[in-house]
Amino acid sequence: MSCWQTVQDYALRSIGIGERLLPRDDFTLCQQFTLIGSGMIWNVYFGLLALLAGFFLATALALGKASPNRALRKPAEWFIFVFRGSPLFIQFFFAYFLFLSLKGVSSIFDPFTSAWLGALAVLFLNTAAYSGEIFFGALLSIPRGDLEAADAYGFSGWKKFRKITWPTMLRLAWPAYTNEAIFLFHATTLVYFSGFPAWRQKGDALYYASYFADKTFNPFIPYPILAMYFILVTLTIVGVFGLVNRHLNRHLPAERRMRMRVRPTLLR
Amino acid sequence: MFNFCTDPDTLPQLQWFACYLTTGKHMGFYASFGTVLLLLAITAPTALLFGFGGASAARARLLPLRWFGKAYIALVRGVPDIAFFLFFVIALDQAFEWMRHQVKCPDWDQPVRQGNDFVVCAAAKMPLGTSPQWVHETYGFFLAVLTFAIVFGAFAANVLYGAMRAVPYAQIETAEAYGMSHRQTFWRILVPQMWVFALPGLSNLWMVLIKATPLLFLLGVEDIVYWARELGGTANPRFTDYPHGDWRMWYFLALLVFYLGFTRISELALDRIMRRLSHGQATAAGEAQRRTAGGPP
Amino acid sequence: MKKLVLATAALALSAGLASADTVRMGTEGAYPPWNFINDKGEVDGFERALGDELCKRAELTCEWVTNEWDSIIPNLVSGNYDVIIAGMSITDEREQVIDFTQNYTPPDPSAYLALSADLDVEGAVIAAQTNTIQAAFVAEHGWTLVEFATPEETIAAVRNGEADAVLADKSYLAPVAEAEADLVLLEREEAIGGGVGMGVRESDGELKAKFDAAIQSMKDDGSLNALISKWEVSSTF
Structure with missing residues (x-):
């Protein structure tokens, strides 16, 4: 079977399109590359959606944590503490348990026991907590002068937040937020590994990598392939976030621009 | 454990639990908390050492060394830690045995790779086939520490690399003006000053390291997650004196409390260290301390 | 190197054997009644009893090690233990990578x-x-x-x-x-899978022969059937 044929058969296998049976013997490198790459669809799906949705909740959490109002501050603080203080591994376990029991309460919760929604929800809450903490830190370090200038121009309330506070917060938080994005994508490998069951052998990249490791009894090929795919994803994230960073800093004189330093300030 | 534990079927609830929670299996569970803490205690300084090596290499003047340092940082950080854990331990073990094989058995005539098998001479085995069980366990633990240190060393290297660059350049220029060599500048000026800048990143890394420990079971260490699964699973009356249903939730709840508590304690301790380190420093935090203390602005 | 070592069944047989290498027996420890961890925290079950008896008959010193199921074969071929005894069915796929002794339970559905x-x-x-x-x-x-x-x-x-x-x-x-x-x-x-056998490295022919002989002797004197019935793991031979 030619490699092109393999790609046609298995490139979309992880979402249930193409050949139904996974390769059973005579494993080729091409098969491993194709199927593990196919699994990456799920990693990107979880990472991207959780990141996009988490961004908004993170902003709310940061504002909540910085709020002088106790009723807003305490829940935000606890939310961030619980999600940042416990391993994602254990969060997945509890989420699955919780969704199973909620299923009995109402059929609205039925899809939550599948990875595509349930795991996404966990990753969403998790990344919101981590990003919320980053945004909170940035919120506190906004130069007072900027806020005073906004007042002087007569900005207040929503307008001040949208035009001054929020963009400045983003600019300051961006390098750390880039890290969070990288680690969120890495964390997506835990979904099928420990959290949620795989249906009809549709899984993420790690699921297929371990399938091959199990069938060929040789871990030294599939896992490095998986690593390669993730390095590509990481490079893409760094590139895209770098562009956004340039946009956020475009008004600053060259020497004051925040240098894009990807630091491991946060992961799980 | 207790004398009344001879016939668990007849016990009232309280004693039943007293006996159940003190079985040999549970002792293994409790001991595994110690294993995790010990691993953290050993891994943290080792990873720091790796990180220091990586950061120094990344800013070395020798080009290949610089490439090596940067590649190490970028490669390890680009890959999910779980992917490393799944094959690294076997790879490390084979690498050690292969090196020992080259040294100890130079006249060995059979290939090391025989089909699927990895075969080294008996003298090169790690640990030796005759070693007692605890040596095997210790060696496994050592490999786990090394794997963790390699992975987290890359993150530490990145933090330290940033911290080295954060030291004001004037300091280095001054050192050079005094006629210090490159080596002297590095050890006497740069290294002592970088820690204040590195501490926030390193404390974050410590939190991350704590939360990576549930993956220890992948490295073959009998960790708390392994035992929680083993103990929490439904216990069939045919195979145990203490049958029960699916109690995994309670065991994982215990783990959750452990992790949250450990995180909280670490947070408090690191805050204290940071306060002490910032004291009198010319950083924003040091400045803030001076202000609240009512000192001169 | 998944060495979740739980029990050391140092079957001290005779002083003469003390200098010989111990045979490390890898099992999963999570598959009752084949193999599981008992209340004392030791490996127990049909395969524990069987393995101990086989080691005695083959005059080997054995030690028990547990390892996660997923990586049980890679760790065998890498030399981290010498035998897999973990309710592993003999299949063609596995035969390509490791050798099996003769089966110690008949194929069961x-x-x-x-x-x-x-x-x-x-x-x-x-x-x-x-x-x-x-x-x-x-x-x-x-x-x-x-x-x-x-x-x-x-x-x-x-x-x-x-x-x-x-x-x-x-x-x-x-x-x-x-x-x-x-x-x-x-x-x-x-009806899936063949019987269950012990897995050994392909390069370890000598060990395989010893265990084969020991299993045969247990089959011959009926002690294997007795063990199978006691633990209710399968039909008897």
Whole structure:
């Protein structure tokens, strides 16, 4: 079977399109590359959606944590503490348990026991907590002068937040937020590994990598392939976030621009 | 454990639990908390050492060394830690045995790779086939520490690399003006000053390291997650004196409390260290301390 | 190097053997009645009893080591233990990588465990442990397969309605059906997998021969059948 044929058969296998049976013997490198790459669809799906949705909740959490109002501050603080203080591994376990029991309460919760929604929800809450903490830190370090200038121009309330506070917060938080994005994508490998069951052998990249490791009894090929795919994803994230960073800093004189330093300030 | 534990079927609830929670299996569970803490205690300084090596290499003047340092940082950080854990331990073990094989058995005539098998001479085995069980366990633990240190060393290297660059350049220029060599500048000026800048990143890394420990079971260490699964699973009356249903939730709840508590304690301790380190420093935090203390602005 | 070492069954046989290498026996420790961890925290079960007896007959000093199922073969070929004795069915796939001794249980069917006895498995959702012959069987037949990391989770899935049935070794499911009234074994069974044997490295012919002889002697004097019946792991020879 030619490699092109393999790609046609298995490139979309992880979402249930193409050949139904996974390769059973005579494993080729091409098969491993194709199927593990196919699994990456799920990693990107979880990472991207959780990141996009988490961004908004993170902003709310940061504002909540910085709020002088106790009723807003305490829940935000606890939310961030619980999600940042416990391993994602254990969060997945509890989420699955919780969704199973909620299923009995109402059929609205039925899809939550599948990875595509349930795991996404966990990753969403998790990344919101981590990003919320980053945004909170940035919120506190906004130069007072900027806020005073906004007042002087007569900005207040929503307008001040949208035009001054929020963009400045983003600019300051961006390098750390880039890290969070990288680690969120890495964390997506835990979904099928420990959290949620795989249906009809549709899984993420790690699921297929371990399938091959199990069938060929040789871990030294599939896992490095998986690593390669993730390095590509990481490079893409760094590139895209770098562009956004340039946009956020475009008004600053060259020497004051925040240098894009990807630091491991946060992961799980 | 207790004398009344001879016939668990007849016990009232309280004693039943007293006996159940003190079985040999549970002792293994409790001991595994110690294993995790010990691993953290050993891994943290080792990873720091790796990180220091990586950061120094990344800013070395020798080009290949610089490439090596940067590649190490970028490669390890680009890959999910779980992917490393799944094959690294076997790879490390084979690498050690292969090196020992080259040294100890130079006249060995059979290939090391025989089909699927990895075969080294008996003298090169790690640990030796005759070693007692605890040596095997210790060696496994050592490999786990090394794997963790390699992975987290890359993150530490990145933090330290940033911290080295954060030291004001004037300091280095001054050192050079005094006629210090490159080596002297590095050890006497740069290294002592970088820690204040590195501490926030390193404390974050410590939190991350704590939360990576549930993956220890992948490295073959009998960790708390392994035992929680083993103990929490439904216990069939045919195979145990203490049958029960699916109690995994309670065991994982215990783990959750452990992790949250450990995180909280670490947070408090690191805050204290940071306060002490910032004291009198010319950083924003040091400045803030001076202000609240009512000192001169 | 998955060395979840739990029990050291140093079968001190005779002083003469003290200098010989110990044979390290790798098992999973999570598959009763074949192998499991007992209340004392030691490896127990059919294979513990069998392995100890075989080592005695082959005059070997043996030591027990547990290892996760997923990496049990890579760790054998890498030399981290010498024998796999973990309810492992002899299959062609595995034969390509490791050698098996002769089987110590006859081929036995796999069974379904479900909530109701009149389930039609072909249209149902079947749970199986990831990377088992049962998972491969369900996938090959094109039925709806849902995979879990541990056997415990597969049964939990049936209990809470995520899956309609579990497909696994009958000996594993039977005690569960016995203990829980609402779970039943289906009448339908599937003949998958050969007998169960001990796995050894292909380069370890000598060890394989010793265990083969020991298993044969246990078959001949009927002690193997007695052990099988005692632990109810399969039919007898």
